[in-house]
Amino acid sequence: MSGTHLDEARVLVIYTGGTIGMLVGHQGLTTEPLFLTETLRTLAAFHDPLQSSLFSNSSSVQGYRQWSSNSGRSSPQTGAHVAYPPQLPTLLVRSSRPIGRTGLNPGNKDQESSVTSTKAADNVYEAHLPSLVTPRSAVPGGTGSKRIRYAVLEWEPLLDSSNVEINDWIRIATEIELNYTFDAFVILHGTDTMSYSSSALSFLLEDLGKTVILTGAQIPLSQLRNDATDNLMGALTIAGHYIIPEVCLYFNHMLFRGNRVSKMSSYDLNAFDSPNFAPLVKVGIDIIINWNNVIRQTSLRRFRAHKEMSSHVATLRLFPGITAATVNAFFMPSTKGVILETFGAGNAPQRSDLMNVIREACNRGVVVVAISQCSKGSVSDAYETGRTLLQAGVIPGGDMTPECALAKLSYLLSKSEFSVAEVRKLMGVPLRGELTRSSLVPPPSQLTVEENLQSLNGVLSHFGRLSKSLGNSKPQIVISGLDGASHDAAASWSWTAAEAASVEASLYPLLLHLAVARNDTESIGFCLTKSAHSDPTVDSTFYNLDAAGLIEGGIVNCTDPGSGRTPLHTASLNGHVDSVNLLLNAGALVHQRDTLGHTALYYAARQGHIEVVNVLVKMGSTLSVVDNVFAALAVANASKSGDNMSLNVWLSAGYIAI
Structure with a gap:
């Protein structure tokens, strides 16, 4: 896949139709082929491959002044204001139907006017579509500063959402399955039936491990004042920077669970609402993610798209x-x-x-x-x-x-x-978080000071055991409460439940990473079950710590600040199968990448841990584009040296020759 850089997230945009890409026709708003893709190509916020627009150089006064003085704006030959390079990098896209539209810029004479798809298998067609790329950006709690490279798979014909049927839902699910090598997916859809589609897709996409976001607009992109720009940019940003492994709907600065929303208004910009379930993400000056409510996949099954629904x-x-x-x-x-x-x-x-x-x-x-x-x-x-x-x-x-x-x-x-x-x-059973079940976890405010101290001492005892020296000495770390005989208020240690949760949230990630590195399953289990739900019918991966909103992605996915590695990365790198299984059963994300762009599967394969590789592949893990680049070097070296064992490991991990 040409044009892909290591610091880019790859997102597939499936454009089904809807108001977002409409123009005014003789009988009102109507869909127009290629219009939306061509419009995005001209907007620097959506496509700035040379990082040469004012938008990409206005993050600071110094940066803007340097760009302004050196850009040579009056000389087109410098490329300072070229919205796209002469040859657009492409991404391989698959579809269940022939791909006949590409969105290529008709004004670029150096580029082909069309792309013809080839038949790869029965009902599978593929084509290299031109890609667009956003300026580099960073978001709070995201995976670092990166650009989002995306291709637009435009349907032919484009649909008004009132014409969407079951077969269209199955088509979307199929196209996501065929293109599951992408990091995330954004579906552009009309608003009238968007909540039906987001609900249906939440069930059709079984064991989903990547972000899928539906969005659209009340006012089309063709009009100067519109909500299309914010909705599409918001959906792209979240899809490119966060792993929220469920089907979502983004509208008016809110990301909702897709099967929890209904369209509430035909004329307000906040057209959708989720009355019985809080939004997963609120986008304002900051991006606030309610990680406690994000679904964590704990079944050891690969992703698949179910391709049938009853019409009866x-x-x-x-x-x-x-x-x-x-x-x-x-x-x-x-x-x-x-x-x-x-x-x-x-x-x-x-x-x-x-x-x-x-x-x-x-x-x-x-x-x-x-x-x-x-x-x-x-x-x-x-x-x-x-x-x-x-x-x-x-x-x-x-x-x-x-x-x-x-x-x-x-x-x-x-x-x-x-x-x-x-x-x-x-x-009556929640399969995708579509209905609420009663919670038996007591709120943090019900914890007494003594219970908080006991909880912290439990954490510290595990630190002491894991940090003990090679000798027989074992450090003891104990926090004492208020001495009953003391009346000195200054000597007491009192706190609110929120403060106690904050202290625990600071300690647990360190303890979990240390426990995984030592393959200490007892301490790992302590971290993953501490404050877990007492209801046996409820998934035990929901914790009070997460409920406090203090650990992004949940403790099982907490990242090391320096490397960006999760506990699953560490366990896989060291070949700790027991730790890997514990983490996966607690909802560890197999598609999470560290700051170098590597997945846990890559580290397991690189170190030759075939048993871990097999577990991760069974869970649905795949090598990322970055992984595959480095894997190619490892495979070449193994082939040259006749290392068949290493070759077998990389093939088991799903290495694809590039």
Whole structure:
């Protein structure tokens, strides 16, 4: 893939259509092929390959003055104001359909006017598409200063989102699977059905380990005053700098979980909201990420795209006076599932004819799921009128949105391995964070000073054990509380729960990195289970420390300040299989890269730790573009020296010749 540098994140932009790229036509706004890509090519914020624009040289007064005096702005030959080089670097992009549009600049006579895709396999086409690259930037908590190189895969024809169907969701999921070597994905989509698409994709993309963001606009990029620029730049920035391994929706400076949002307004710029779940990211002067709410993949399975959804589902909104005949029409034999939008907290009219129709359908095997018509709130059995639905066989859908409930039911019914009973059970279980389950973790404010001291002493005892000398001496580090006999207020050590959490948050990353380096599974387990959820039905990778928002990405993904390595990097480098498994089961990100651009898989392969390589590959880890460049040198040396063992390790890691 030409034109890719080591300090770049590669993002695939899948442009399906929507308002963001529309122009005013004879009958209103309409999609126009190539317009959006060509517009991005002319904007320095989206494409500045030579780092020669005013935008790239205005980070400081000194930088601007130097650029202004040396840029030679009146001489085009210097390239100071050229928006793109004569030959645009390309990225290999795959699609389930022939790629016929490239977005090449028609004004550049030195460049081909089109690119023709080649058929790589059945229903797989590939082409080298021209890439755009943003100026270098750094974001708070990101992976360092970098540029974002991206290619735009434009659909033909472009769709108004009101025309989006199940096959289009499957197409998007397939294209993400075919291009999973990219670091992240941004999907440009119309706003009318964006929440349906984000919900569906959250289920279709199984065991997702990379960032997928849907975005669009209320005002198209073609108009001077628009929200398209901010939405696209925000989505690109987050996708390029952070690993948030789930399907998200970005709009108006907020990143939401994709299956938690609904479109709330057709004319406000804040068109979307997530009433029952806080945004994952708030973008303002700072970028604030709620890492505690970001999903952590803990299943030891590779990413795959599920390519089927059932069309035999429907949504029925109850209303006063609804007849049994109307309800019965929704439960005809071809229908396999119905989302029942009920009153309030899950209530329905108590007429016997209505209940008999619902009960008969449930007995026949139709999966009926109750959700609330209220945008905020959840279905419960607090009222008698709600319990009768449950007694009839209706499944409570918690606080799922109508879009999500429909998509989830369609997804589950498409899986032939699930019985009706299993589908009903899974509708009430959070699969992608789509519904809220009760939390049994006590808030930090409930911890006493004595409990805080006991917790810290536990941490320090592990430090002492790991730091002990080669002899038999074992350092003892103990923090004492207030002496009951002392009345000197100045001698007491008191703190708030937040202060205690802050101290722990400072110690735990150091302890975890030290424990992993020593392959001390006891101390690793202590770090990963400390303050863990006491509810056995709840994923044990959610911690009080994370809830305090003090450890970015969760303690399992805490990075070393100097190298940017995570505990998984260290465990893989040293071949500590037990540590690797503990970290992966706690939600370690296999695609995380250190400051040199390397993944944990690269270090395991470089050191010849084949067992670790196999574990990481099974989890879905792949060599990054940077890894592959260095791997090529290692493979060449191994081939020259006849080191078949090393060659086998690199091939097992998925090395691709470049």
